Amino acid sequence: MNNIVAIFKKEFKSFFISPIAYVFITVYLVVTNFLFFQSFFLINQADMRGYFGLLPWIFLLFVPAVTMRSWAEEKKVKTLELLQTWPVSDMQVVLGKFLAALSFVTIAILLSFTIPVTISILGSPDPGPIWGGYIGAILMGAAYLAIGLWVSSYTENQIIAFIVGVVVTFLIFIIGSPFVTMAAPSWMVPALTYLGLGNHFESIERGVIDSRDILYYISVVGFFLFLNIQSLGSRKWE
Amino acid sequence: MSLTNSTFMLEVKNLNKKFGDFHAVKNLNFQIRKGEIFGFLGPNGAGKTTTMRMVTCYMPPSSGSIQVEGLDTSFQSLAVRKKIGYLAESNPLYSDMTVQEYLKFVGEIRGISGSKLQSRIGEMFSVCGLTKMAYRQIGKLSKGYRQRVGLAQAMIHNPDLLILDEPMSGLDPNQIIEIRNLIKNLGREKTVIYCSHILSEVSATCDRILIINDGEIVASGTPDELTQKSSKGNRYMAKIKGDRSDIESKVLSITGVSRINILKVDSDWVSAEIDASQDDIGESLFRCVVDNGWSLSELRHESASLEDVFTQLTRG
Incomplete structure (x- = not known):
């Protein structure tokens, strides 16, 4: 546990040592606010549906950028060799890194609090979907992060980690969308709909917190963190 | 196999490592006694670093076994890693951290905390001559200072077995003398494995030397014994x-x-x-x-x- 905390602290701080974190959060907030308020006054409804609807797409670019350097950088400067001769298990390192990235993304998400505040001033929104939306966004962010981290563990090049991360996340996102399910054989449709990253977010975002959706995101996170631990161990059988 | 009665700090038996067709380490057998300064010598590419990577549990052997104070690197890896301090050949460091932050991080990973950690960090600063550089970013340090940070990292938890892979690279002659004395002092209580391809360095510090070439042992003994082996007459x-x-x-x-x-x-x-x-x-x-x-x-x-x-x- 102490090891996870040590890795977590180090990773979390490393986001903020360079100005990248601040640039990142700023760009994230500016882009999402701009896109949201662009249509907000046209639709003229006091809710955040439009905002949360953007997130699966914004995360597609935003999250792999957070995770791209996690392993790639360690591999490139060979600190991974050192890390793996210290008395920490691969699982502790993976968890530490994941939790640090999750905290960073959560901070970015929560810094959009100005939107619900603004809406509350302008009208009287239903708080349920807003709370649900935030919980869903964090869960979805966690799933994207686990995928991005896993991808990063296969390369020492950050750019490759980013691009492949975007592609893999996009594929898992799109398999559940109507675009694919319409073309797929009918017996596969329920499975594809269940596996798609976006579908579970839609119901949470409507304010319906279903344990199946939460379970789905936790499983995705668990699955990809597991793959990540395996890929770190693969050095042993090279 | 008992943990406490093991007379050897390190026992390597029939160690082999293959990377595909390349046989990097061939059937190595050697023992290192406690308190020895052991020179591990060979030209570049002889298999020194590969052997040390196996000893430090970074990679497992293809066959054979390595025991550190009776603990097997394959089965008791975390326990072995706790005993070892390792300065890797390339001396990788987290360059965005300051020296102080880095040593604190390593100490925490090593399970040291609170005032004990503070005093260990202070000790490392003075032993390795890093006091002035405490709040500098590691990435901005010169090679010699980076090397010292690597050494401090390897010694912060007062390890029983200290493995130094090319510790002198990038150091100036004065620093080499300082570090050599440091190693000698450490060797009074600790076991040190000193990998190098520079012979004069090793013969000046080590009690016993093992020379490997192409993954095989070609000679071993005290510096004097080895000198006598020469066919030069x-x-x-x-x-x-x-x-x-x-x-x-x-x-x-x-x-x-x-x-x-x-x-x-x-x-x-x-x-x-x-x-x-x-x-x-x-x-x-x-x-x-x-x-x-x-x-x-x-x-x-x-x-x-x-x-x-x-x-x-x-x-x-």
Whole structure:
């Protein structure tokens, strides 16, 4: 546990040592606010549906950028060799890194609090979907992060980690969308709909917190963190 | 196999490592006793770093076993890693952290905390001469200081077994002397494995030396034992004033002299390298010079250096 905390602290701080974190959060907030308020006054409804609807797409670019350097950088400067001769298990390192990235993304998400505040001033929104939306966004962010981290563990090049991360996340996102399910054989449709990253977010975002959706995101996170631990161990059988 | 009674700090048995078709380490067998400073020597690419990576649990052996104080690296990896301090060859560091932050992080990973950690960090600063650099970013340090940070990292938890892979690279002569003394001091209580391809470094510090080449042990022993193994035999260096061809023929006729090699002729002074097949031809050489009426300004017996042993053994 102490090891996870040590890795977590180090990773979390490393986001903020360079100005990248601040640039990142700023760009994230500016882009999402701009896109949201662009249509907000046209639709003229006091809710955040439009905002949360953007997130699966914004995360597609935003999250792999957070995770791209996690392993790639360690591999490139060979600190991974050192890390793996210290008395920490691969699982502790993976968890530490994941939790640090999750905290960073959560901070970015929560810094959009100005939107619900603004809406509350302008009208009287239903708080349920807003709370649900935030919980869903964090869960979805966690799933994207686990995928991005896993991808990063296969390369020492950050750019490759980013691009492949975007592609893999996009594929898992799109398999559940109507675009694919319409073309797929009918017996596969329920499975594809269940596996798609976006579908579970839609119901949470409507304010319906279903344990199946939460379970789905936790499983995705668990699955990809597991793959990540395996890929770190693969050095042993090279 | 008991943990406490193990007399060896490190025991390597039939160790092999293959990378595909490449057989990097071939059937290594050696033991290191507690409190020894052990030199692990070989030319670049001999398998030193690969062996150390297996000892530090970074990669498992293809076959064979490694035990650190009776603990097996394959089955008790975390326990083994706690005992070891490792300065890797490339000395990787987290360059965006300050020296202080980095050592604190390593200490926490090593399970040290609170005031104990503070005092260990302070100790490392003074031992490694890092006090002035405490709040500098590691990425902005010079190579010598980075090397010291790597050393501090390896020693912060006071490890039983300290593995230093090319610790002197990038250090200036003064720092080399400092670090060499540091290693010697450490060797009084701790076991140190010192990997290098620079022989003079190792022979100055180590109690025992193992030389490997192409993944195989080619020699082992104390520095003195190894020196004696040289096939170079007896060599004399002489500087004689006289006629070159005269000297050559006369010296060769001395019994026991097998070869004479003129190195340099400077006006009348001839510098020669004389190999003898039997011991102690110094006196006959001197007589020869006197009898011929030459002058002698230098005559010394050269014993084979470790460098020669190393070259002989690793060039095949």
